[in-house]
Amino acid sequence: MASLGTFLLLAAFVTCSYAAVISVAGARRRSRRLIESGIGAFYLICAIMTAASAVLINAFLTGDFTIKYVVHYSDSVQPLLYKLTSYWGGLDGSIMFWVFLLSVFGSLAVYVNRERHRELIPYVVATISAVNMFFLFLMVAHKNPFTTYLTAAPTEGEGLNPLLQNFYMAIHPPSLYTGFVGMTIPFAFGIAALITGHLDDSWLRAVRRWTMFSWLFLSFGLTLGMIWAYEELGWGGYWAWDPVENAGLLPWFTATAFLHSVMVQERRSMLRVWNVTLVIVTFFLTIFGTFMTRSGVVQSVHAFGDDPILARLFTGFMVTILVFSFSLVIWRLPLLKARNELDSWMSREAAFLVNNWVLLFAALFVLFGTMFPTLSEAVTGNRLTVAGPFFNKWMTPVGLVLLLLTGVGPLLAWRRSSLGNLAPQFLWPGVAGFTAGGVAVGYFRIPVWPSGLCFALCGFVVGTIVQEFYKGAVIRRKNSGTDLFTALVGLVGRNKRRYGGYIVHVGIVLICFGFAGNARKLDEQVLLKLGQETKIGKYTIKSNGVKVADDGQKQMTTAYIAVFVDGKEIDGLYPAKWAYRRHEQEPTTEVAIRRTPAEDLYAVLGGFDLSDQSVTLQLVVNPLVNWIWVGFGIMALGTGIALLPERSFAFALAKMPAEAAATTVALLVLILLSGPALSAQTNMGGDMNTRTSFYARTPFEKQMQHEIVCTCGSCGHQTIAECRKDPCGTSHEMRGQLAAMVDQGMNHDQIIQAFIAKYGTEEMLGAPLDQGFSRLAWLLPYLVGATSAVAIGFAAVKWTRKADEASVGAPAAIDSALEERIDDELRDLD
Amino acid sequence: MTHRYIKLGLTAAVLVLAFAGLLWSTLQDGTEYFKHVDEVMANPQPWENKPLQLHGYVVPGSILKRQDTLEYKFKVQNNPIRDPNPGHVVEASYTGIVPDTFKGEAEVVLRGRLTNSGFHTDPNGVVAKCPSKYQEKATAGS
Numbered sequence: 007m008a009s010l011g012t013f014l015l016l017a018a019f020v021t022c023s024y025a026a027v028i029s030v031a032g033a034r035r036r037s038r039r040l041i042e043s044g045i046g047a048f049y050l051i052c053a054i055m056t057a058a059s060a061v062l063i064n065a066f067l068t069g070d071f072t073i074k075y076v077v078h079y080s081d082s083v084q085p086l087l088y089k090l091t092s093y094w095g096g097l098d099g100s101i102m103f104w105v106f107l108l109s110v111f112g113s114l115a116v117y118v119n120r121e122r123h124r125e126l127i128p129y130v131v132a133t134i135s136a137v138n139m140f141f142l143f144l145m146v147a148h149k150n151p152f153t154t155y156l157t158a159a160p161t162e163g164e165g166l167n168p169l170l171q172n173f174y175m176a177i178h179p180p181s182l183y184t185g186f187v188g189m190t191i192p193f194a195f196g197i198a199a200l201i202t203g204h205l206d207d208s209w210l211r212a213v214r215r216w217t218m219f220s221w222l223f224l225s226f227g228l229t230l231g232m233i234w235a236y237e238e239l240g241w242g243g244y245w246a247w248d249p250v251e252n253a254g255l256l257p258w259f260t261a262t263a264f265l266h267s268v269m270v271q272e273r274r275s276m277l278r279v280w281n282v283t284l285v286i287v288t289f290f291l292t293i294f295g296t297f298m299t300r301s302g303v304v305q306s307v308h309a310f311g312d313d314p315i316l317a318r319l320f321t322g323f324m325v326t327i328l329v330f331s332f333s334l335v336i337w338r339l340p341l342l343k344a345r346n347e348l349d350s351w352m353s354r355e356a357a358f359l360v361n362n363w364v365l366l367f368a369a370l371f372v373l374f375g376t377m378f379p380t381l382s383e384a385v386t387g388n389r390l391t392v393a394g395p396f397f398n399k400w401m402t403p404v405g406l407v408l409l410l411l412t413g414v415g416p417l418l419a420w421r422r423s424s425l426g427n428l429a430p431q432f433l434w435p436g437v438a439g440f441t442a443g444g445v446a447v448g449y450f451r452i453p454v455w456p457s458g459l460c461f462a463l464c465g466f467v468v469g470t471i472v473q474e475f476y477k478g479a480v481i482r483r484k485n486s487g488t489d490l491f492t493a494l495v496g497l498v499g500r501n502k503r504r505y506g507g508y509i510v511h512v513g514i515v516l517i518c519f520g521f522a523g524n525a526r527k528l529d530e531q532v533l534l535k536l537g538q539e540t541k542i543g544k545y546t547i548k549s550n551g552v553k554v555a556d557d558g559q560k561q562m563t564t565a566y567i568a569v570f571v572d573g574k575e576i577d578g579l580y581p582a583k584w585a586y587r588r589h590e591q592e593p594t595t596e597v598a599i600r601r602t603p604a605e606d607l608y609a610v611l612g613g614f615d616l617s618d619q620s621v622t623l624q625l626v627v628n629p630l631v632n633w634i635w636v637g638f639g640i641m642a643l644g645t646g647i648a649l650l651p652e653r654s655f656a657f658a659l660a661k662m663p664a665e666a667a668a669t670t671v672a673l674l675v676l677i678l679l680s681g682p683a684l685s686a687q688t689n690m691g692g693d694m695n696t697r698t699s700f701y702a703r704t705p706f707e708k709q710m711q712h713e714i715v716c717t718c719g720s721c722g723h724q725t726i727a728e729c730r731k732d733p734c735g736t737s738h739e740m741r742g743q744l745a746a747m748v749d750q751g752m753n754h755d756q757i758i759q760a761f762i763a764k765y766g767t768e769e770m771l772g773a774p775l776d777q778g779f780s781r782l783a784w785l786l787p788y789l790v791g792a793t794s795a796v797a798i799g800f801a802a803v804k805w806t807r808k809a810d811e812a813s814v815g816a817p818a819a820i821d822s823a824l825e826e827r828i829d830d831e832l833r834d835l836d
Numbered sequence: 837m838t839h840r841y842i843k844l845g846l847t848a849a850v851l852v853l854a855f856a857g858l859l860w861s862t863l864q865d866g867t868e869y870f871k872h873v874d875e876v877m878a879n880p881q882p883w884e885n886k887p888l889q890l891h892g893y894v895v896p897g898s899i900l901k902r903q904d905t906l907e908y909k910f911k912v913q914n915n916p917i918r919d920p921n922p923g924h925v926v927e928a929s930y931t932g933i934v935p936d937t938f939k940g941e942a943e944v945v946l947r948g949r950l951t952n953s954g955f956h957t958d959p960n961g962v963v964a965k966c967p968s969k970y971q972e973k974a975t976a977g978s
Contacts, residue, residue, distance in 0.1 A: 241960070379870060389870035391889055393947075396866030531932050531959075533906055583936070593936050612933030622906060624933050 007061055008073050011152035014058040018105070019142040021051050026135035033128035033202075041128045048116060048131045051138065052109040059106050062099065062151060066092050072159040075099060075151040081163035083559065083587075088166055091176040095166050097300055097313075098151035100179065104296075105141045107187040108134060111216075115191045119212050126209060129198030137190055140323050148315055168560075168586045168594045174234040182227030182254055186292040188220025189257055192264075193289035196282050200334040205341045210268055210281065215649060217268075217285075221261045222645040228254050229638040240595035240610040242529055242626035244634070247397040252376045253295030259369035260288040263362045270355045273420060275345035279335065280362070282342065286331040291369070293324055298376070350422035357415040361408065368404045372397070402456045406463060409518055412511050413439075413467035416474050431473075438469030457525035464515045464522075471508045478505075498647065506648030513641030516633045523605070523630025530626075531612065536619040543627040545607055546570040547579075551619040560586045562596075565611045565621045569600065581611040581623070605629040702727070707748045710757055711741060868947065873914035876950060877924035884950050893917055894964075895925065896940030907931050912955070917941045927954035930962055937964040 025047035032040025065073050066089045069082045079095040080088075094103040112134040120127055145151065169175070192213035199209035231251065232244040245251060264284040270277050297320040300313070335342070348356060374381075375392050382390040417423075417431040442465025447458040475494060482500075483493035498505040532540045534549035541547070550566035564582040568575050579598040586594070600607040606628040613622035702708035711727035716737040726737040726744070743764075747757050869883075873892040876883045892912035899910040908930045914923025917940075928946060938944065947961035 378867075382867075390867045391870050392863070392866050393868065396862060399862055399866070531906060533904060535904070591937075591939075595936070610933075620904070622933055 007065055007070060008152045008154045011058055011061040011065075012146075012150060014054050014061065015102075015142060015145055015150065015152070018051055018054040018058065018109075019139060019146055021047050021054060022135045022139045022142060025051065026132045026139065029128040029131040029135070033132075044128060044131050045116060045120065048135065049113050051135070052113040055102075055106040055109045058102065059093070062102065063090060063093055066090065069163065071161060071163055072154045073151075074153045074155060077155075077160055077163045079163070079166050081165040081588075084166060084171075087173075087176055088171050091170075091179075092166050094179050094183070095170060096151075098145065098149040098153075100183070101141055101145055101149060102151050103180070104183060104187060105138055105145070107183055108138055108141075108190055111188055111191055112138075112194070115194075115212075115216060119195075123195075123208065123212050125202050125204055126195060126198040126212070129201045130194045133194035133197045134190060137194075140319075144316070144319060148319070165586070165588060168584070168589050168592065169238060171586075171594075172234060172238045174230050174237070178227055178230035178234055181223050181230055185220045185222075185224025185227050185254075186257065186295070188216060188223060189261065189288050189292050191216040191220070192285045196285040197331065197334065200282065200331075200338050203338065203341055205278070205282075205338060207272055207275075210271060213285070214265075214268060217261060217264060218645060218649055221258070221265060222642060222649075224254065224258050224261065225638065225641060225645075228258065229635065233635065236631070237597055237599070238594070240597045240624075242527075242608055242610070242624060242628065244631070247372075247375070247394045249376045250299045252372050253298050256295055256369050256373055257288045257291040259365045259372070260284055260291060263365035263369075264288060266358050266365075267362050270358045274355055276348070276355060277359070277362075278342045278344055279339065282335055284362075286327075286335070287369075290324065290327055290331075291373075293320070293327065296320070297324065352418060352423045352425075352428070354415055354418045354420050357411055357418050361411045361415065364404060364407050364411070368401065368408075371400055371404070375400075405518065405521070406456060406459060409460070409463040409467060409515070412514060413463065413470040416470055416508070434473050435466050435469030438472075439463065439466030441465060442468075452522075452525060457522040460518055460522035464519050467511060467515050471511055474508060475505070502650050503648045506644045506646070506650075509644030509647060510641050511644075513637045513639070513644060516637030516640060518637075520630045520632070520634035520637060523628065523633070526605075526627075526629045528627040529624070531622070531624050533620060533622050540625075542625045543605075543607075544571055545627070546573075547609075547623070547625060549619075549621050549623075552614045552616060552621055554616065560584045561590075563611070563614060565609075565614065565623070567598070567609060567621075567623070569607065579607070579609045581609040583611050583614075601632055603632060606631050703745075704748070706754075707744065710744055710748070710754070713758075714740065714744065714761055716740060870945075873912055873926055874923045877914075877926055880950060884952065886949065888946075888948065888950060888955075890926070890928075890946045890948070890950075890955060892926070892944060892946075894938070894940055894942045894944055895922075899938075899940065905931075906933065908934060912944065912946065916943075926950075928957055929954060930957035932959050932962075934962055935964045938962055939964075 025044050028040050028047065029044030031037075032042075032044055062075075064070075065076050066080050067086075069076070069080070071077050075096060075098050076092075079099070080092040084092070092099070094100045112131075116127060116131060119130075123130075195209045195213045199205050228251075231254065235241075235246070236244040264281065267277050267281055267284060271281050297317070300316060300320075348359070350356065375397055379389050379391045382388060413435060417428070417435065419427070423431075439462045443458055443462025446452045446461035447454055452458045452461065475497070478497045479490055479494040482488075482497050483490055486493060486496065488496070528543050530540070530542050532547075534540060534547070536549060536551045539546055539548045546569070548568045548570065550568055552563060552565050555562045555564070562582055562584050564580050567579040567581070569577040569579060577600050579600060581598040582596040583593045584596055585592075595610055598609045606626075608626040608628055610624040610626075611621060612624050614620070702711050708727070712725050714726050716726045726740045740761075743761075744757065747760060752760065868887040868889045870889045870891065871883070873890060876888065876890065890912065892914055893916055895911040895913050896917060899908060901908050910928055910930075911925050912928050913925045915921060928948075930946075930948075943965040945963045945965075946955060946957045947963075948955055948957040950956075
């Protein structure tokens with residue numbers, strides 16, 4: 007199998023070179039047949055890479071330990087999911103995964119655009135093939151994932167690093183790669199446009215969606231990385247300005263800049279050189295990020311190892327990209343002249359321009375900070391490093407300026423805004439900002455710099471966005487004669503990119519809101535003996551000792567911690583250390599987190615002593631951190647709306663009112679949202695055929711056994727009816743107590759109360775108690791369901807009535823200037 | 837036209853200068869020297885009380901922990917343990933939680949300051965690498 011894999015990689019390399027050469031030849035000779043042949047070869051690369059991936063995955067699944075890569079990153083006892091994800095667990099495989107993704111995306115992009123952008127396609131094929139050739143060459147010549155042992159092969163693999171055996175880590179790399187690789191498509195179209203000289207806005211239209219798509223996955227990948235760091239690494243934070251993290255952030259900055267400046271080019275035909283440059287720089291940074299993390303140039307605790315050959319190959323490739331691309335740009339400068347000039351600094355295009363500068367500055371600064379140790383060593387001979395605080399000091403103002411621009415931009419008109427129409431525009435957002443800032447600083451005693459300011463800006467931006475939605479909806483309502491809600495949905499449907507963009511901004515605001523919570527972060531390290539207490543924030547933490555359990559795959563040491571607030575026990579936390587078989591020297595840290603919307607209480611088991619039951623704990627209170635993850639969800643929703651295809655919408659609009667299509671989308675989203683919430687409930691049921699001591703004698707006892715969760719801490723909170731940790735003394739004991747209570751004739755609530763009194767927490771209840779915050783967990787799916795039902799009914803009534811109303815009277819007279827402005831913008835952006 | 841370029845140039849110059857100044861001033865307290873034990877201990881005087889990231893290997897059996905506290909004392913040498921010549925050795929102290937990978941032979945980077953009584957490690961200043969069985973991601977942060 008290994009030789010088949012190697013052969014496929016070679017075949018892909020040869021096909022790539024054929025596709026590249028024949029496409030360019032075809033384009034120069036204007037030969038349709040040659041171009042078609044190039045496209046065919048291009049599709050073939052995709053097929054070959056799929057086959058090669060299948061071979062590698064097959065090797066992992068069947069445990070083919072003659073292949074070195076399989077030995078290094080998997081073993082036979084690994085769960086299926088992690089056998090699959092081992093594909094990209096190491097350097098060689100991740101390069102192959104890169105080529106696979108690029109061939110798939112490339113084929114898709116070529117297939118979709120082959121008629122519309124016929125003149126660009128041959129060069130797109132050639133560019134993507136050339137990039138693929140580089141990575142294939144890396145594999146064939148230097149890092150072949152199919153390398154086998156020459157002599158005796160081991161009979162068992164070394165296993166994937168336990169730290170990577172985490173759900174988020176399973177989906178984080180593919181998501182980040184999708185983002186990285188996706189950025190090659192805009193680059194290829196940019197290069198094709200430069201070569202052919204078709205530098206009107208059509209190539210931008212072809213890549214806008216791809217950039218948005220890649221940007222979404224890049225954001226998703228970064229967020230997943232943050233969640234992984236937060237939940238798995240156990241140091242209490244989510245972002246450490248590590249070079250590997252920075253590598254993902256760099257193209258994110260430039261891609262964000264591009265998504266904004268592209269609008270200026272469409273609208274005003276300005277910034278044309280700038281846009282091409284951004285596309286090139288973004289692509290370059292994805293390659294540069296890969297280079298940084300894979301070649302050992304930058305010291306990082308989680309970079310791949312040193313590899314001077316790889317470093318040299320990458321350097322050559324990067325220099326080629328830069329020289330080639332920018333020579334093309336310089337050659338085409340006459341065609342890239344802006345058709346307009348900046349009329350005024352009080353205009354939206356100026357706001358976009360400043361936003362671009364700040365984003366580019368952010369990218370350059372992070373690049374500088376990341377490369378600083380390498381640079382300083384090259385210049386002074388002393389290796390100087392910069393750490394998190396340095397980045398934070400610089401990036402905080404940068405972030406705040408960006409947040410401010412997020413609010414200011416939409417309030418400014420294109421071309422120029424007069425002071426007269428600025429005042430009413432800024433009034434309500436300004437009020438919102440001052441209120442938010444005032445409440446944060448005045449009531450919550452948050453320092454003005456930087457968190458107080460951040461809260462104020464969050465308020466300002468939300469004010470802007472609400473105002474934009476409201477004004478647009480009011481005008482649309484008056485024009486179409488519907489109600490405000492339908493008008494709002496219609497507004498979003500009519501101009502998905504703009505209003506989707508605003509929703510993305512709401513997500514950004516929530517993320518900043520979460521970041522600002524850092525101002526109140528508490529972090530303590532304590533050593534607690536059995537029964538000892540300590541205080542952090544409003545919580546009192548008491549240690550109830552340590553227990554050790556083993557599930558055959560790993561040894562689990564769990565600390566039992568009770569959490570008190572105001573003398574009342576509110577929760578139990580079970581931070582643990584897991585030592586996997588054959589990885590005993592590198593136990594993983596299983597963080598215990600008590601999540602609430604206001605703050606997370608985060609506990610890490612730093613060390614333990616079984617002889618005197620003492621534990622070393624790192625305790626962190628992280629205010630508002632959950633809003634970061636919520637913010638990402640909203641960002642994804644907004645991007646999704648902006649990405650909705652125009653044609654399908656046009657089709658929908660032809661058959662039914664605009665509102666119908668838009669509402670359907672909104673409802674679909676609601677239904678999708680209710681999915682996870684519902685599944686959270688259904689998960690709590692268990693199977694009935696569980697071997698247990700104290701078999702349930704009555705249906706009532708059975709029901710109770712399924713409601714109470716075992717507190718042994720090692721079974722992942724199974725109910726005592728199904729805790730299979732044989733012999734699990736804890737669940738056995740709890741079932742015994744339950745049986746005794748049933749015999750005493752206690753009813754459901756009494757038993758629950760008795761268990762709460764005894765174990766003191768809600769932790770042991772299978773379903774959340776119907777009170778306080780717990781109630782929210784129960785209510786959410788119902789609320790979402792009810793909202794959807796009401797919305798459907800409401801919309802249905804409105805649509806049926808609309809026909810009558812339209813014939814009754816003409817829409818009322820409205821603020822003509824505003825209407826003109828908005829209609830003008832709607833038309834231009836449609 | 838030339839007038840405009842002069843204005844542009846001046847603005848750019850002021851911005852660049854302001855930026856460079858700010859960068860310089862923040863770099864002053866933001867940077868740390870990354871040094872190996874030998875580089876520092878060969879001539880320790882000039883390095884005392886400078887922010888350092890000290891790279892070395894934990895001497896096996898040298899880790900001492902005071903009973904019921906989080907205070908650690910240990911020794912760090914320049915060369916890997918397998919190396920017959922250990923290089924310079926420095927005494928280090930640390931208070932706090934140590935990473936799981938922190939043990940004898942481990943490759944460590946300590947953040948802190950050198951004094952005449954040994955190397956004082958900052959809170960969360962211990963970064964330990966895995967015994968290089970894995971190439972890829974090891975513990976980030978502390």
